[in-house]
Amino acid sequence: MLTIKNLHANIDDKAILKGINLQVNPGEVHAIMGPNGSGKSTLANVLVGREEYQITQGEVRFEDQDLLNMAPEERARAGIFLAFQYPVEIPGVSNINFLKAALNNVRAARGLAKLDAIDLLQQVKDKMQQVKMNPDFLYRSVNEGFSGGEKKRNEVLQMLLLEPKLALLDETDSGLDIDALKIVADGVNALRSPERAIVLVTHYQRLLDYIVPDFVHVLSGGQIIKSGDKNLALELEQQGYGWLTEARA
Amino acid sequence: MAATQPQLTNLLSQEYQHGFVTDIETDTLPPGLNEEVVRTISAKKNEPEFMLEYRLKAYRHWLTMTPPDWAKLKIEPIDYQAITYYSAPKFKKDAPKSLDEVDPELLRTYEKLGIPLKEQEMLAGIAVDAVFDSVSVATTFKSKLAEKGVIFCSFSEALQEHPELVKKYLGTVVPHTDNFFAALNAAVFSDGSFCYIPKGVRCPMELSTYFRINAKSSGQFERTLIVAEEGSYVSYLEGCTAPMRDENQLHAAVVELIALENAQIKYSTVQNWYPGDKEGRGGIYNFVTKRGICRGKQAKISWTQVETGSAITWKYPSVILEADNTIGEFYSVALTNNLQQADTGTKMIHIGKNTRSTIISKGISAGHGQNSYRGLVKVLKNAQHARNYTQCDSLLLGSRCGAHTFPYIEVKNPTAQIEHEASTSKISEDQLFYCRQRGMGIEDAVSMIVNGFCKEVLKELPMEFAVEAQKLLGISLEGSVG
Ligand SMILES: Nc1ncnc2c1ncn2[C@@H]1O[C@H](COP(=O)(O)OP(=O)(O)O)[C@@H](O)[C@H]1O
Ligand SMILES: [Mg+2]
Numbered sequence: 023m024l025t026i027k028n029l030h031a032n033i034d035d036k037a038i039l040k041g042i043n044l045q046v047n048p049g050e051v052h053a054i055m056g057p058n059g060s061g062k063s064t065l066a067n068v069l070v071g072r073e074e075y076q077i078t079q080g081e082v083r084f085e086d087q088d089l090l091n092m093a094p095e096e097r098a099r100a101g102i103f104l105a106f107q108y109p110v111e112i113p114g115v116s117n118i119n120f121l122k123a124a125l126n127n128v129r130a131a132r133g134l135a136k137l138d139a140i141d142l143l144q145q146v147k148d149k150m151q152q153v154k155m156n157p158d159f160l161y162r163s164v165n166e167g168f169s170g171g172e173k174k175r176n177e178v179l180q181m182l183l184l185e186p187k188l189a190l191l192d193e194t195d196s197g198l199d200i201d202a203l204k205i206v207a208d209g210v211n212a213l214r215s216p217e218r219a220i221v222l223v224t225h226y227q228r229l230l231d232y233i234v235p236d237f238v239h240v241l242s243g244g245q246i247i248k249s250g251d252k253n254l255a256l257e258l259e260q261q262g263y264g265w266l267t268e269a270r271a
Numbered sequence: 272m273a274a275t276q277p278q279l280t281n282l283l284s285q286e287y288q289h290g291f292v293t294d295i296e297t298d299t300l301p302p303g304l305n306e307e308v309v310r311t312i313s314a315k316k317n318e319p320e321f322m323l324e325y326r327l328k329a330y331r332h333w334l335t336m337t338p339p340d341w342a343k344l345k346i347e348p349i350d351y352q353a354i355t356y357y358s359a360p361k362f363k364k365d366a367p368k369s370l371d372e373v374d375p376e377l378l379r380t381y382e383k384l385g386i387p388l389k390e391q392e393m394l395a396g397i398a399v400d401a402v403f404d405s406v407s408v409a410t411t412f413k414s415k416l417a418e419k420g421v422i423f424c425s426f427s428e429a430l431q432e433h434p435e436l437v438k439k440y441l442g443t444v445v446p447h448t449d450n451f452f453a454a455l456n457a458a459v460f461s462d463g464s465f466c467y468i469p470k471g472v473r474c475p476m477e478l479s480t481y482f483r484i485n486a487k488s489s490g491q492f493e494r495t496l497i498v499a500e501e502g503s504y505v506s507y508l509e510g511c512t513a514p515m516r517d518e519n520q521l522h523a524a525v526v527e528l529i530a531l532e533n534a535q536i537k538y539s540t541v542q543n544w545y546p547g548d549k550e551g552r553g554g555i556y557n558f559v560t561k562r563g564i565c566r567g568k569q570a571k572i573s574w575t576q577v578e579t580g581s582a583i584t585w586k587y588p589s590v591i592l593e594a595d596n597t598i599g600e601f602y603s604v605a606l607t608n609n610l611q612q613a614d615t616g617t618k619m620i621h622i623g624k625n626t627r628s629t630i631i632s633k634g635i636s637a638g639h640g641q642n643s644y645r646g647l648v649k650v651l652k653n654a655q656h657a658r659n660y661t662q663c664d665s666l667l668l669g670s671r672c673g674a675h676t677f678p679y680i681e682v683k684n685p686t687a688q689i690e691h692e693a694s695t696s697k698i699s700e701d702q703l704f705y706c707r708q709r710g711m712g713i714e715d716a717v718s719m720i721v722n723g724f725c726k727e728v729l730k731e732l733p734m735e736f737a738v739e740a741q742k743l744l745g746i747s748l749e750g751s752v753g
Binding site: 070071072073074093094095097098099103104106109110112113114115119120123124127128131163180184 | 699700701702704705706707708709710711712713715719720722723724725726727
């Protein structure tokens with residue numbers, strides 16, 4: 023589904039990604055871990071087409087398309103979703119209007135008709151229940167004045183509604199208490215299916231207690247320095263990253 | 272946003288949508304202005320003597336005045352002798368008595384603009400007065416309004432049917448000496464709308480005037496007078512468009528609102544005059560004097576404006592809070608794109624006790640657009656416990672445009688409470704990207720963010736107008752981010 027080959031990316035002429043290789047197939051859940059500043063968010067942002075990053079080498083294919091040549095909205099419409107590490111506030115734009123615009127654009131790309139207001143509300147409210155969000159949030163401005171946890175749940179709500187083929191979650195678990203963490207995990211697990219793939223960027227093993235990954239990768243210094251199964255995450259939890267990064271140095 | 276450049280170029284070429292010209296026979300005076308022209312206009316309209324005298328007084332005063340130069344606007348000098356001061360569609364008889372007599376070509380123009388004048392096709396609940404170039408061509412729903420005693424007609428008709436009312440109120444809020452453009456208007460205004468709401472009547476529908484400039488090198492000088500008697504209520508809407516022309520056209524209107532005790536006037540404008548092309552050729556020069564007075568206690572006047580058109584906008588809808596406990600409000604969205612310039616704001620003059628005013632101004636600049644807010648809050652000596660709240664936000668799209676804020680505050684009474692908040696922000700890449708990552712195209716995303724920015728103002732507009740205004744903001748901004 024997603025094939026990343028020898029991907030290099032810079033920001034302001036500083037090399038951040040230095041040769042990433044990764045294969046993600048339908049039905050799989052991958053966890054990407056690694057120290058602060060290792061390039062995890064950069065990787066996620068490059069995949070969704072953030073324009074500040076310059077791609078200097080490499081190739082990314084999504085299904086049969088050359089991903090790096092697609093505009094951000096085309097990638098979204100093709101079924102790639104990123105739950106942002108820092109969701110943005112949009113004053114004056116109600117959550118429901120935002121969701122409607124997003125959903126109708128994505129639906130149009132799938133050849134589906136626009137949802138009318140009643141169907142839309144029904145769908146949205148169902149998903150809100152899943153992430154235990156109060157319907158009042160629909161009429162508030164997008165993310166404005168939301169707590170950290172509420173923003174993250176709002177990301178998961180959008181993800182559930184848009185039903186992406188490939189969901190990228192960038193530290194969606196950071197700063198959540200245990201109840202909120204479970205809600206987020208339940209949301210992600212609900213999306214899991216043989217046709218979809220999920221890539222979780224996380225610092226903490228504890229999320230992986232709830233969402234069990236098929237693969238765990240360690241990203242450090244802009245490269246994937248080790249890959250394994252869920253046990254790798256447990257090792258990292260006990261020993262930190264030092265033994266890996268030092269071994270390479 | 273290099274990747275999206277071709278897309279942007281496409282969008283930039285999106286043209287003004289109301290730019291067509293109506294081919295119609297007109298009765299047009301040759302260009303130029305002198306006393307004879309003023310007399311001719313008055314004679315053509317068969318006006319009462321007082322009106323002619325008023326016009327002449329204004330004209331003579333205008334000759335002594337110079338155009339204002341304090342606004343932050345770059346304006347080519349205007350040749351007032353090159354302008355045509357009267358242009359009217361030719362009717363078979365005198366004025367059309369009913370819609371059946373109106374030239375079908377004219378009706379089609381309004382239909383193209385989305386303003387059907389046939390009553391049965393109208394949006395229920397809105398009466399329209401359509402002003403084409405200098406004259407009012409049709410006023411709908413008159414009889415229904417008459418049942419309630421509401422007078423809603425063209426200014427010319429009011430001069431024939433209700434001269435005493437016009438005489439009593441004309442020029443009492445905006446005197447002919449007020450400013451250069453108001454004086455010019457008083458001398459040569461050709462038509463406009465008149466509306467009178469009797470005591471205790473809540474006007475049963477929205478009243479609306481639709482202004483259209485069609486004729487070449489004609490100026491449009493219309494005059495609107497709204498009188499709300501004690502305890503009455505009226506909501507009034509004004510819309511404007513013009514064809515695309517290479518030369519600039521002058522629009523200098525005067526609007527006077529009078530609210531008596533416990534009366535309420537809500538005046539909304541969606542101004543979409545032709546803004547000129549990308550190089551700044553053509554477009555309407557819009558110099559408008561709008562002012563309301565709260566003459567009786569507890570009266571309330573609100574101005575809501577969405578200004579997206581015109582090459583130049585010079586406009587300060589104001590409220591004189593003369594009586595005690597009166598309220599003035601000003602909600603404004605002004606958008607400038609390409610080479611448009613806007614200098615707009617309001618004046619709130621607190622005279623009575625416990626008077627309150629609210630000013631919410633949202634300026635949006637894109638392209639090379641220059642957008643200035645200019646507002647005066649004045650509290651006079653006897654205005655005990657006056658209160659004003661001003662919020663003035665600017666949004667910049669791109670780096671070649673400008674936003675400027677000029678607040679003037681004059682307080683002569685120590686009990687006054689004045690609050691002023693201002694902000695300038697850029698539309699953020701993060702916000703845009705967030706929307707795009709959720710599948711929205713750039714133009715939809717910009718339009719959504721801008722509409723969000725304007726929400727506090729748009730929510731003041733009547734429903735149908737709000738939808739129109741939202742679309743307009745989107746269209747006016749297309750291609751402006753890059
Ligand atoms: N916009 C930016 N400008 C400059 N440096 C950046 C920017 N974004 C990220 N970086 C740098 O790139 C490196 C990787 O950052 P990031 O991908 O956010 O790491 P992670 O998500 O793994 O913590 C860091 O050194 C960070 O400082
Ligand atoms: Mg990160």
